[in-house]
Amino acid sequence: MAKVAINGYGTIGKRIADAVAAQDDMQVVGVTKTKPDFEARMAIEKGYELYAAIPEKQGDFKKAGVSIAGTIHDLLKKADIVVDCAPGGIGAEHKPMYEKAGVKAIFEGGEKHEVAGFSFNAICNYGKAIGRDFVRVVSCNTTGICRVLYPLDRAFGVEKTRVVLVRRATDPGDIKKGPINAIVPDPVKLPSHHGPDVQTVLPHINITTLAIKVPTTIMHLHMLNMKLKNTPGPDEVRDVLAKAPRIRFVKASDGLTSTASIIELGRDLGRPRYDMWENCIWEDSICIDDGELYFFQAIHQESDAIPENIDAIRAMMELENDAQKSIQKTNKAMGML
């Protein structure tokens, strides 16, 4: 039983905690919060031991009547591995603390590749994560792109790929960020950093990316274009993607015409927090035009990379050496078909 600590019980951290708790070879030994908000109270209600992420602020919890079991330092003593779910950039600051405590650590996609020196996606490089002390699980966008690039590259050879990322402006619970009524090139300077981030996992892929932010909160959307070495028909592409893990086909003819209806499907499926962990690829969009592949996929930014974190724990803790077995185990425990 791997003992897992979650440092930062927020959007990503709370989902990883639940996903860890659903596995039979790992357990949550505790979670942290910087402040005693509703998420902190929810963690306790769910049965997770709560710790203060910032030792100097543990008094705030007492004042608010939220009982904590100690600070992050106490938690790290009980853990084999910590998943750092602090806001982007803060994970790097935490690394010396993890090293000092002698625990393995996973960082999320908001941290730079160099923080861990190894960027992870279960389908692409599980084997290379086995036994590692530090691993970075790439962002939801990079995860979503890697999941389709890897099987298509193996099947047909990706000569060149261009990806347009249409990003949700902020997460559903947030009221601080915009835009409300605008399209924002982000970054304006091209190409975007998403291509090089994909290359931290798949260094040999020739990729150019562009990204914009739009006024929606529920999902990202990707438009993928690939020049493949062996030009397949759309049916062959569909067959390859259908066999790859964590991919779900959606069809406009089923009424799944936008990110909104995909989320409605997630709610109807009874998914926790309506999470759609899989890449949702519009099957009817897959086409070969002028010798190149094009398709649309929707990516649920809050949950897409959660199963990858579970696989990363399993590889780093050497609980399973086979990528496919870990992926299947994770999926089954989380309730993915």
Place this chain on the structure above:
Amino acid sequence: MAKVAINGYGTIGKRIADAVAAQDDMQVVGVTKTKPDFEARMAIEKGYELYAAIPEKQGDFKKAGVSIAGTIHDLLKKADIVVDCAPGGIGAEHKPMYEKAGVKAIFEGGEKHEVAGFSFNAICNYGKAIGRDFVRVVSCNTTGICRVLYPLDRAFGVEKTRVVLVRRATDPGDIKKGPINAIVPDPVKLPSHHGPDVQTVLPHINITTLAIKVPTTIMHLHMLNMKLKNTPGPDEVRDVLAKAPRIRFVKASDGLTSTASIIELGRDLGRPRYDMWENCIWEDSICIDDGELYFFQAIHQESDAIPENIDAIRAMMELENDAQKSIQKTNKAMGML
């Protein structure tokens, strides 16, 4: 003095009326409305003679106390040329009426190419519109794409272009359409019809397009990617675009970071209805990556194609045989720098 009728004083029609009125070689002889709403009252206040677009409904105007000068049939008797600004598809139904009345007619981008048999963009094919009886001025999106493709093709040769269109969901005054919080692939089936529409103006261009709808009302955004025969540097691309008409560079470093700030610029410029008639290209986005050109441009859907309508009138009425002279005359009269 060319006598111009506007059939449909709505989003496009009211703008064309004002643009015609600003010229010294054409005049508005009347405009039509299907119903006596605020736009009908505004037309009268502005001094345009108002006619009932649907003869059977002229009684509605009297009841509402909005005085009309007659019906569309009366208006056509006074006109040399009519600009049909009816909703998409209705223009085709009107064509026999125009033929019977012996007036030339311009159709907008919502009609099929076949309705006029000739699709127009001032910079691309002004000369071929001279003396024609029927011309279709292509949509705002197609206009925006043609304006950059033509000069870049002439300068460097466009071997292949891929364009992603991120469309505003609906116009600012509308409260009927969505999405409010979703990204909609539209159409899901790829490629989109926008590529073939560009080819109605520039048949030799190899183009693939994808389009989505997002929750914003103010502008479209295009992401352009081109493989050019002679690969230029970004500065050479900028120089070519800078010389092309109806293109305005915007810079993120000037605070023009989104479609919202571009519209704020239009308001500060004192533009009528804040219209941005030019393609707004983010100068800092122009880049060559892996031998291909990429850049962002914002397109104001309500006004982008308005100056093209003026040039089309001038060509069809044989008021000016030189494209550049017509473009400059139109721009100057409308107040474009």
